Amino acid sequence: LAADDFFKSNRPVALTFDDVSLATRYSQILPRDTDLATSLSDTLRLQIPIISSDMDTVTESRMAIAMALNGGMGLIHYNMTPKDQVREVARVKRHIHGFLQDPITIRPDMLIGDLLARIEQKTFSFSTFPVTDENGVLLGLVSGNVVKERYKTKKIADVMTPRADLITEHLNAVTKDPIKAADTFFNQHIGINKMLVVDDAGKLRGMVTSRDVESITNEAKSQRKPARDANFRLVVGAAIGPVRNPDGSLDREKIVSHVSALVAENVDVVAISTAHGHTAGVGDMVKLVRDAFPELTIIAGNVTSASGVEYLADCGANAIKVGQGPGSICTTRIVAGIGIPQLTALYTASKGAAAKGVRIIADGGITKSGDIVKALTLADSVILGGLLAGCREAPGEIMEINGKFYKQYRGMGTLAAMKAGSAARYGHDKNDTARKLTAEGIEALKEVSGSTDDVLGNLIGGIQSGMGYLGAKSLPELRANARYMRVSPAGQKEASPHDVIEVSTRKQ
Numbered sequence: 001l002a003a004d005d006f007f008k009s010n011r012p013v014a015l016t017f018d019d020v021s022l023a024t025r026y027s028q029i030l031p032r033d034t035d036l037a038t039s040l041s042d043t044l045r046l047q048i049p050i051i052s053s054d055m056d057t058v059t060e061s062r063m064a065i066a067m068a069l070n071g072g073m074g075l076i077h078y079n080m081t082p083k084d085q086v087r088e089v090a091r092v093k094r095h096i097h098g099f100l101q102d103p104i105t106i107r108p109d110m111l112i113g114d115l116l117a118r119i120e121q122k123t124f125s126f127s128t129f130p131v132t133d134e135n136g137v138l139l140g141l142v143s144g145n146v147v148k149e150r151y152k153t154k155k156i157a158d159v160m161t162p163r164a165d166l167i168t169e170h171l172n173a174v175t176k177d178p179i180k181a182a183d184t185f186f187n188q189h190i191g192i193n194k195m196l197v198v199d200d201a202g203k204l205r206g207m208v209t210s211r212d213v214e215s216i217t218n219e220a221k222s223q224r225k226p227a228r229d230a231n232f233r234l235v236v237g238a239a240i241g242p243v244r245n246p247d248g249s250l251d252r253e254k255i256v257s258h259v260s261a262l263v264a265e266n267v268d269v270v271a272i273s274t275a276h277g278h279t280a281g282v283g284d285m286v287k288l289v290r291d292a293f294p295e296l297t298i299i300a301g302n303v304t305s306a307s308g309v310e311y312l313a314d315c316g317a318n319a320i321k322v323g324q325g326p327g328s329i330c331t332t333r334i335v336a337g338i339g340i341p342q343l344t345a346l347y348t349a350s351k352g353a354a355a356k357g358v359r360i361i362a363d364g365g366i367t368k369s370g371d372i373v374k375a376l377t378l379a380d381s382v383i384l385g386g387l388l389a390g391c392r393e394a395p396g397e398i399m400e401i402n403g404k405f406y407k408q409y410r411g412m413g414t415l416a417a418m419k420a421g422s423a424a425r426y427g428h429d430k431n432d433t434a435r436k437l438t439a440e441g442i443e444a445l446k447e448v449s450g451s452t453d454d455v456l457g458n459l460i461g462g463i464q465s466g467m468g469y470l471g472a473k474s475l476p477e478l479r480a481n482a483r484y485m486r487v488s489p490a491g492q493k494e495a496s497p498h499d500v501i502e503v504s505t506r507k508q
C-alpha cells in the first residue's frame with residue numbers, strides 16, 4: 001500500500017522498521033547510478049543523507065571530518081565548553097584536504113645524502129621540501145630533481161632554489177578560500193606545482209600542491225563526493241542547548257555569543273537538541289536563534305507528531321529531528337512511558353513537514369542499512385549513533401575484553417552524560433542532585449567496527465540496493481515509489497539468515 005493507505009489502515013497500532021517491508025517495483029535503475037543527495041535547508045546540501053549524532057561518544061571533529069569527507073555531516077555534541085566546541089568546529093572547517101598547514105620542512109645545513117636516507121626509511125614519502133630556518137622562516141625549496149644520489153655530498157643550501165627566486169603567496173590571500181586561491185595561483189604561474197604560503201614575518205604557514213587541488217576540483221566526477229560549503233570547506237554542525245538565567249528565562253546574551261562564535265568559524269548548521277522539542281522552552285530557543293541569525297540553518301527537536309513539526313517550523317527551524325525513545329541506548333519509553341515506534345512517528349511527522357515545507361530527520365533506532373532505506377521513504381536524512389560509536393573516529397579509548405575490542409557508547413540522558421553537560425537536553429539542571437536527575441539512557445559498549453569510511457561504505461551500498469529494487473534514481477523517487485506491507489513474526493524470522501550456521505560476518 002502507499003504510505004497514506006498503509007499507515008491509516010494500521011491505526012491505532014504504531015510500527016517500527018522491522019514491522020514493515022517495502023515491495024519491489026519495476027526498475028531500470030542500477031544501484032551504482034542512484035543519487036543520494038539531500039538537503040537540510042534551501043542552502044545546506046549533503047551528498048549522502050547520513051548525519052552522526054551529537055553525542056559525546058559519537059561526534060567530535062574527527063568523526064565530523066570523516067562524515068563530511070564521505071558526503072554526510074557530523075553534529076558536534078555540546079558536553080564541552082562553548083570555546084572547546086568552537087575549536088572542534090574550526091578543526092573541521094579548516095581541514096582542507098590539500099592545504100598542508102604544517103608541511104614537513106628541512107634545514108639548509110642538511111646534506112642531500114641525509115635527506116635521501118630519510119626518504120628511504122620512509123620518514124618522508126615525497127621529494128620536494130621547503131627549507132626553513134629554526135624559526136620557520138622560508139629560505140628556499142628543494143625540488144625532486146636534485147634529491148639524487150649524484151648530489152649526496154652537497155648541502156641543501158647549495159642546491160635549493162633560493163627564497164628570492166620563489167613565487168609565494170601571502171597568508172591573507174588564502175585564509176578565506178585556500179583551494180580557490182591555489183587554483184588561481186596555478187593558473188597564473190604555469191609549470192609551478194607547489195604554492196608556498198608565507199606571513200608578514202616571512203614564515204612558512206602552509207603549502208598547497210597542484211595535484212591535491214586537482215583532486216578536490218575533480219571530486220564532482222568521483223564516486224565519493226565530500227559535503228563541502230560554497231568555499232570548498234567541509235560542512236559541519238554543532239548542537240546547542242538552552243542556557244537559562246537563574247529565573248528560568250533563556251540567557252539571550254550567552255546563547256547569541258556562543259552561536260556568533262560558531263558562525264564566525266563558518267558552522268553550517270546549529271542543532272537545538274532536546275528530548276522533548278514540542279515545548280514552549282525549545283520553541284523560544286529556536287525563535288531566539290532564528291531572530292539573531294536569519295540566514296543560519298537550524299535543526300530542532302525531537303518530536304514525534306505532525307503538530308510538533310509544525311510548531312518548530314513556525315518558530316523558524318529548517319529541519320526537525322524525529323524520534324523519542326527508539327535509540328539503542330534510550331530508556332525514555334521505559335522511564336517515561338512515552339514515545340511512538342519510529343516508522344509511524346516518521347509518517348506522522350512527514351505530514352507536518354509537507355504542510356510547512358521543512359525537512360525531517362529520522363533520529364535513532366537504526367541498526368542496519370535496510371532501516372535507513374525505510375526511514376528515507378518518509379524522512380530527508382537519518383541520524384546515527386550506535387552504528388558509528390564503534391568507529392575509530394568516535395571519541396573514546398578502545399578497550400579489550402576477553403580478546404575482543406570495544407568502545408564506550410552512552411546515552412546523553414545517562415547520569416554521567418547529564419553531569420558532563422547534557423542535562424538541559426532532558427529538562428534537568430546538571431547542578432541538581434542525583435536524586436532529581438532521572439536517567440533516560442544507558443551506558444554501553446560497542447564492538448569496534450573499523451573506520452567510518454568502511455561503515456558508511458557498507459550503509460551506502462545497502463541504500464543504493466534498496467533504491468535499485470524500488471526503481472528510484474533519487475531520494476524523492478524513493479519516497480514516491482515506496483509501497484509498504486506489514487510483516488508477521490514468521491516474516492521477520494524469514495528476513496534474517498535462518499536454518500544455517502553462519503560462518504561469515506554480515507555487513508549491514
Ligand code: XMP
Pocket residue numbers: 053054055302323324325326327328329330331332333363364365366383384385386387410411412413414440441442
Ligand atoms: P541510535 O539508535 O542510533 O540512537 O544509537 C541515537 C539517538 O538516540 C538519542 N539519544 C537518547 N535517547 N536517552 C534517550 O531516550 C538517551 O540517553 C539518549 N542519548 C541519545 C539521540 O536522539 C541520538 O541521536
